[in-house]
Amino acid sequence: MTHAEPRPPWRTSGSVADRCHALLEQLPVAPDADIRSLVAQVADLLGKPIQILPVGDERWEQLTGMTLDAGSSYAILIRPTDGIYYQIHCILHELAHLLFGHNPTTAVTRMQGQFPAGRLIHVRLIETEDAPMTETDLEAEGEAECLAHMLGARVLRPRYSEGEEVYG
């Protein structure tokens, strides 16, 4: 059942993918990297600890992930009610924002002040007719989403790829 006119939630143009490829070339991900080692690698790169906190719930609704800057560290907040793959994707989306160094979006500005533990810098909030985004926001979210997929390809491999490579 459709509740609204479908449209791409993020920008997915070729130039977005090109920028993601370019960034990824500067971030050599180890062949055996997993999500935890990637978080550590990004933290090293940014010079600031990153912590993953499952704190949101279904009340977050359209909000599926966010990043807080608590001064001496970053906290990526995800919904514990989501599936593990969706959570990983949301974490990768937030890491992508940090790697690109995106400015806070309009939604972030709107929500600022609701989080006393830190300064909200990024949210994975999908655009709807009720909460439209600016072109710049859509571009930034598109980059984060595209890079999240690319990083996902590096940290999520077939479980038995080691054996499949030599025996398969």
Added chain:
Amino acid sequence: MKSPIEAILFPTAFYLLFALFLARTIPAIRKPAARLSWLAAGAGACGVFMLGSVVPLQSIDGVMGGRNVSYLLQNLFATVAFWMLTQTTIRRGGLSARNWLPLVGIVCAFTVPFLFISREGTSPTFTHDRVDQIAMLLCTGIYLAGLIFMCAHLLRAIRHRSSRAYWPFTLGAWMVILGCACEIAFMTLDHFNAATTEDLDVGYFFFTPLFFPGVMFIVAGVGSFAVRRRIRDRNVDELAAGLSAILTRIGVSMPELDLGESTSHARLLRILGLDVEIRDRVAIRQLKLDESERVLLERAEKLLEMQLTVPMRAELWSTSATPSEPEYATRTPDLL
């Protein structure tokens, strides 16, 4: 004259190894990393062939002068096969010239005593017939000890890998080790006349039922990877079609991204992408799933969980690059 158990196990082992060799020829041509284990299957088949598993031993050894040279070749092929299998498992296909030195050492170590054995007359029980000669004991002992060494390396290499995928290797390697150790022990007792004929008959009996089924388990383990991947690819294609149809229903097509190190990997990532896209559309109420679609999505997520490398939920949640608890960790209720 082969015993009934040998008459069954020798041809079975040969045909399994030969079938594995043939089945993996095309993947081996395409993927350099797969070539060593493919060659191992071929060498293994040659080794079992030399036992007279499909062509009578007299005919094979007769061509080479009827002096049990087939036994040396069998040892050579089996050693090479186990070496290749072990090395490809340890080093994932990448081998330097230096990695081959232990193999050359083992082959030379059992070939030299072989040359000193008085070995006239082809015999299927050649090793037991000539065990009174120290050269025979050394030749077989070194050959079998070499196989034990390689199986131990194989077990070491796979000890931290998924037991779900590698259990046939573990079981097979242990059976080969036990069979070889048993044969060395009873040949030594035989050489020094330290056991009765009845005890030796019992001791010698164990080698074939341990060694050959052990090899077959390892062959099954190697073959299982390709079979498992094919089954997964078929399930993934079916799920991808179903998930795409859910998005098509609301006029959305998932953009293609050039992802994955292999076609099979890319297929799994496609499922992941579709899953995220559907979850996003549900979150913003563009899409409401009916019961069958919900079941399909759960099936897709279960498949991803089983087939992709992913930490446990608790491990993911405890991911942190900082050793100390930051202030916000104790204040999370405020965030809501």
